Amino acid sequence: MIKRFIYSQKVAPYVFILPFVLVFAIFWAYPLLDSFQMSFQKVALGQESSWVGFSNYEKLLSDKVFLKALLNSFAYMLLTLVILIPFPLLFAVLINSKLMWGKEFFKASFFFPALTSVVVAGTIFRLMFGEMEGSLINSFLGLFGIDPVKFLKGQVTGFIALLALATWRWTGVNMLYFLSGLKNIPDDYYEAAAIDGASKLQQFFKITVPLLKPTSIYVVTISIYAGLAMFIESMMLWNGNNSPKNIGLTIVGYLYRQGIEKNNLGYAAAVGIVLLAITMIINVTQLSLSGMFKKEDQSS
Template identity: 55%
Template sequence: MENASPATADRTAGINGRRKLTRILYSQKIAPWLFVLPFLISFALFFAYPVISAVNMSFQQVLPGQVQYIGTDNYEKLWNPIFWKAIVNSSKYTFYTVLILIPLPLVLAVFLNSKTMVLKNFFRSTLFIPALTSVVVAGTVFRLAFGELEGSLMNTIVVSLGFDPQRWLRSEALGMFALVLLACWRWIGVNLLYFMAGLQNIPKELYESADIDGANTWNKFSRITLPLLKPISIYVFTISIYGGYSMFTESYMLWSGNRSPNDIGLTIVGYLYRNGLEQNNLGLGSAVGIVLLLITIAVTIVQLKLFGMFRKEE
């Protein structure tokens, strides 16, 4: 039998190589890693590496053309009234937005999911449109609406109700009210869609069985709707916490800069921006970012613990 030609041998080797590669790619050990590889790469490039770099930079004094390790000096500088003011402001903002942006969209979603509700698509679209609006545009409009002049929208409303005009953005309480109102206006529609998706995945047979058993509306809501919406509620809770503590643009646009009166609108990210970019102190800015990351992780773990996410299922 004659020996195969070189071309035939190369073709056979190529076929065998492709078969081996196919077996490797379709193996039960390798295939799962191939599916998660894009996530692992993006996580390493856009989260892990920046966090590691920020941790390293937080122990440095970064000046143009000069980098020097200074130990924990940047963290020691954070023990000042301005930074604590930023933490308090961000925490208040997060608390108020979570307090409103969880129950209110849930109740609205239940109404919109009802069989007797009319114009469902109209109300869904109307509530979601603010989320499509640029935060820069929204912040500018709200700054004009909360102006100090008597002809501004909010002062026109309060004067018509018999109250005196207010200096909205110069008061700590009223400034926080404006920030929370802006957040609710923008994000109610987004959270509404999350809850709507969860409601539509609840089997209708459960409600029909409850009707047969004589359950009223409150019993069906508390015994069926709320327990089955627990995963969605925890997800919305978590992203609301992260969104609250990472808020910056709304405050920046509402006060037309990062210098609000007596820092009533200063947030943790605003303090990071002030030190890291405005004052070119990247080391201190990195320390602020690491503290912000630790705060959000701690708050998230606490709320997950309270919701029982770490409890083993029976």
């Protein structure tokens, strides 16, 4: 009876999707609903929780440190989009070119940083961008007669170090995404365009870019999420969650500060809900503008 029930054609689809539904419900839906409830409470470990209504959200609007973290996260997200979309695309096109030699070597070289622990990478970059005269970057600048720079103590220079870490770590990953998309573009398109007299630049903008649209949208979507959710890189670069004047503080870092360091779980939950809402709004907006939600016209 049980065997017949499991192997039933009506029941089988639900059996196959049951693991996903359980994982989604236990590890995503339930924590999200619980966090949403906590955001309207004053919650701390070892203390009894109490309802405070919208007080946590009202406090966020006037919290200068939160606004600073929000601005840092937005700036980091936008700058990584500017760097980690066009450059990986160009590298992918170059590696995919028939004239390129050592393709596998360059693929492995670009992807290798992604395999490195972010803790190790952050520590190395912290030493590279150290304020001492003997640090790697200052030693290089010294060759041009430039005095040592305290990179991790300034807003602009700190972001340069942070973006350098992000570029080194994620360029190869995005490049492989674009390479996989390029493999799906038939060579016949380029051959036909070349016969018609189209230059390499025209082929890039008229063939490569339009046909890579699904891949580009995917890379932009995950890059937006990664930019807003960045935390460990900043924490390792500044050797903690307390950078000078909060120049490296992100939204997730502020959530960690409130929830873990200050044991203010209700307020931290409100920060998390705001972060989720912002991420969803940005991604849904960019997906809508890119036409992902439009239904294709079906010819009768």
